[in-house]
Amino acid sequence: MKFFVRTYGCQMNVADSNEMSRHLQARGLVETQDPDDASVMLINTCTVRQHAEDRAFSEIGRLKRWKAKKSGRKVVVTGCAAERTKEYLEDRFPFLDLIVGAKSIESFEHMAEQLLDRRATDEELDYAMPAVGDKVAAFVTIMRGCNYSCTYCIVPYVRGREIYHSVERILAEVADRVREGAREITLLGQTVNSYRHGQHRFADLLGAVASSDGVDRVRFISPHPYYMSDRVIETMATVPQICESLHLPVQSGSNAMLKAMARNYTREQYVELVRKMREAMPGMSLSTDIIVGFPGETEEDFQQTLSMIEELQFDWGFIFKYSTREGTPAANFPCHPESLVEERHRRCLELVDRIAFAKRVQLVGTTQDVLVEEDNFGRTRTNHKVHINVNVAPSEVVRVRITGAQRATLEGELQNGNVTFENFRQEDSSGLICP
Ligand code: SAM
Ligand code: SF4
Numbered sequence: 209m210k211f212f213v214r215t216y217g218c219q220m221n222v223a224d225s226n227e228m229s230r231h232l233q234a235r236g237l238v239e240t241q242d243p244d245d246a247s248v249m250l251i252n253t254c255t256v257r258q259h260a261e262d263r264a265f266s267e268i269g270r271l272k273r274w275k276a277k278k279s280g281r282k283v284v285v286t287g288c289a290a291e292r293t294k295e296y297l298e299d300r301f302p303f304l305d306l307i308v309g310a311k312s313i314e315s316f317e318h319m320a321e322q323l324l325d326r327r328a329t330d331e332e333l334d335y336a337m338p339a340v341g342d343k344v345a346a347f348v349t350i351m352r353g354c355n356y357s358c359t360y361c362i363v364p365y366v367r368g369r370e371i372y373h374s375v376e377r378i379l380a381e382v383a384d385r386v387r388e389g390a391r392e393i394t395l396l397g398q399t400v401n402s403y404r405h406g407q408h409r410f411a412d413l414l415g416a417v418a419s420s421d422g423v424d425r426v427r428f429i430s431p432h433p434y435y436m437s438d439r440v441i442e443t444m445a446t447v448p449q450i451c452e453s454l455h456l457p458v459q460s461g462s463n464a465m466l467k468a469m470a471r472n473y474t475r476e477q478y479v480e481l482v483r484k485m486r487e488a489m490p491g492m493s494l495s496t497d498i499i500v501g502f503p504g505e506t507e508e509d510f511q512q513t514l515s516m517i518e519e520l521q522f523d524w525g526f527i528f529k530y531s532t533r534e535g536t537p538a539a540n541f542p543c544h545p546e547s548l549v550e551e552r553h554r555r556c557l558e559l560v561d562r563i564a565f566a567k568r569v570q571l572v573g574t575t576q577d578v579l580v581e582e583d584n585f586g587r588t589r590t591n592h593k594v595h596i597n598v599n600v601a602p603s604e605v606v607r608v609r610i611t612g613a614q615r616a617t618l619e620g621e622l623q624n625g626n627v628t629f630e631n632f633r634q635e636d637s638s639g640l641i642c643p
């Protein structure tokens with residue numbers, strides 16, 4: 209029996225899909241990349257913006273025909289949109305076999321067992337779970353939910369309040385991923401650096417994961433600016449396995465908008481934080497999320513976002529058009545016309561892309577340590593994707609001379625000799641022209 213998974217949304221959803229896949233594999237199912245080959249279709253949905261939800265729902269609609277083509281086929285819908293619209297989904301798509309909201313992902317194992325009405329035999333387990341996986345870079349969820357209430361955001365409603373996994377459980381999961389072939393671990397949570405469990409804080413966890421056997425690189429996403437403490441910065445700067453790269457959502461460069469969004473920091477505080485991090489980690493990469501067209505955003509507010517992008521020179525960024533989410537406080541604020549939001553989105557994107565390209569060009573001529581993820585592709589410690597001129601076995605860390613910059617990737621030539629941990633940071637930073 210085979211299953212196919214389609215994932216919409218963020219890395220949390222990718223990690224949830226991986227977790228659910230492991231449960232299906234433990235029941236003897238095998239993952240396929242071909243929907244026609246599958247008996248179980250799992251659609252993991254996103255509801256952060258209306259567009260993501262619409263795309264998932266139109267795919268679910270098409271699955272009625274897919275299901276009718278072969279008897280015994282099952283359709284499972286999971287994730288944030290499933291949490292928000294369970295009754296609607298049941299009414300509109302009565303052919304669905306199972307709906308699992310984001311808050312219940314941890315019960316998926318039990319639900320899947322009931323749905324499939326079978327346990328794996330010993331032979332199936334051997335067949336379905338190979339000792340070595342193909343994920344060089346793996347995600348590990350350390351917490352679920354969010355205690356914030358940013359006024360635009362649906363996440364706290366569909367994922368609930370924060371729950372933290374224990375350090376022991378996280379380290380056991382890291383060891384599992386390493387056994388399956390991972391060399392890079394990305395810790396995941398909605399405000400990942402607010403992690404706490406007993407006496408342990410996020411910096412302690414970072415250190416523990418970094419010193420786990422077989423872990424060469426550690427990243428984390430999404431941190432919240434409020435919890436980027438001096439201790440976290442120092443840990444990043446001094447523990448060699450932790451990559452000097454951060455995706456730190458800012459949302460807006462206008463203090464009036466940050467206040468209306470209930471983001472508990474000011475532009476000045478964010479800028480100061482970036483200064484501190486760059487001082488501790490010269491050559492680090494910094495990326496961000498920005499929302500344009502938030503209710504009440506004036507041209508002056510928007511200009512402040514553009515000026516902050518210029519000032520901070522982000523390495524890349526995701527620019528989102530504000531999307532009204534029913535039930536959030538901002539849903540009651542008067543909206544801008546779509547055309548205005550579109551126009552600001554285009555202007556903001558142009559600026560972010562221009563700076564991102566210029567920053568990638570600055571890397572040309574430097575030598576980077578690249579962890580090979582597949583065939584000719586790998587990533588630098590600063591999370592830039594590199595196309596390497598020759599084929600290298602996945603999971604090797606190789607020295608690559610950057611020879612060119614494309615729109616989304618760097619081009620590079622393999623240099624002789626692999627790298628050791630000790631020279632990672634020193635060599636990365638000395639070859640880089642910092643802003
Ligand atoms: N927890 C993370 C944080 O606070 O930075 C981000 C989680 S959210 C799933 C990912 C991004 O989606 C946010 O950083 C924000 O830019 C964007 N986003 C969330 N709600 C949105 C909305 N209603 N409209 C547009 N973008 C939104
Ligand atoms: Fe949403 Fe804000 Fe929580 Fe991030 S911190 S998930 S944007 S409520």
